[in-house]
Amino acid sequence: MPFTKGQRVRMLVESIGDDANDVERTYPAGTLAVVDDIDDRGIHHVVVGPPTDDSIVQCFDTGPEAEAAMKALPYLRAEPIPYSSVVGAGVLLHDETGKVIGKIALLGVEGGREAQEALRDRLVKAISAGQPERQVTHTKRGSTYDVVASAALFQVSDRQDLHGIPKGRIVEDGDPVTVYCNEHGTFVRFPDEMVSPRFEEVTS
Incomplete structure (x- = not known):
């Protein structure tokens, strides 16, 4: 799938490079990153690690090389569904536009209403962990950041x-x-x- 500027990704490879102070840093595979820019040649410039001016910037060619190096992260927002004696409790899943893209039903969980609501709240918290409240753009660099x-x-x-x-x-x-x-x-x-x-x- 094509990547876009500002997209959140998870690195599939180890990233090694010098930061702004010429100090070599290493981030293992699995590190979160941001596609900082895609230039007119199709080269992907990826900010690896915390999105600061001192982060490592990796460059990947368009197409297979980029897809082999990183995986796009879907945006998910979880919303608790109130308990009902008919359908139980549950969780609604929304994408970045607010559209409902899925539902987790918890009817049948042992322990009744209290257990369902406790599990529902744990799921909402786990799914929402690390999801940004909004995104902002750095006016000087043009980089996009998640406000968590x-x-x-x-x-x-x-x-x-x-x-x-x-x-x-x-x-x-x-x-x-x-x-x-x-x-x-x-x-x-x-x-x-x-x-x-x-x-x-x-x-x-």
């Missing part, structure tokens, strides 16, 4: 100096952050704060 959380809240652990005065932390361009979410919202925190005793890994 437009109102994420930055969190900083309490830090005080020797006098008990709260200390802030400076965020510089290119600093890594961790994005996490639950039913209360989406949050951003420094990676070194996502550790014990504030957080513990879920192992089960």
Whole structure:
């Protein structure tokens, strides 16, 4: 299938290249990417990894080479179907235009209404995870980006100096952050704060 500019894809091959600082980076097969541009020769320019100015840009020829290197990702939005004593609970699937393209029926799940609604909510969350809220275009570069959380809240652990005065932390361009979410919202925190005793890994 032909690819289009701004399309989200999953890489089928390992991607190796230098970033804007001439540091070599490697992204394994399975990494998410964006078709940044398709030039007039049909060459696909693909931003590999997080869509930032420092991401690796891979180039693939049109046709078989591009199709062997990446796989288009379909857009799916999941909508919960309220429980009914006749048909049970379910999930509606929409494409990027809002058109209904599928339905998951949960009638017959053991545990009755409560079990169906719990499974429905888990499916909606899993299907919707990582789906963009909207897309925006960088006016200078012309690149298209997915907005995955437009109102994420930055969190900083309490830090005080020797006098008990709260200390802030400076965020510089290119600093890594961790994005996490639950039913209360989406949050951003420094990676070194996502550790014990504030957080513990879920192992089960």
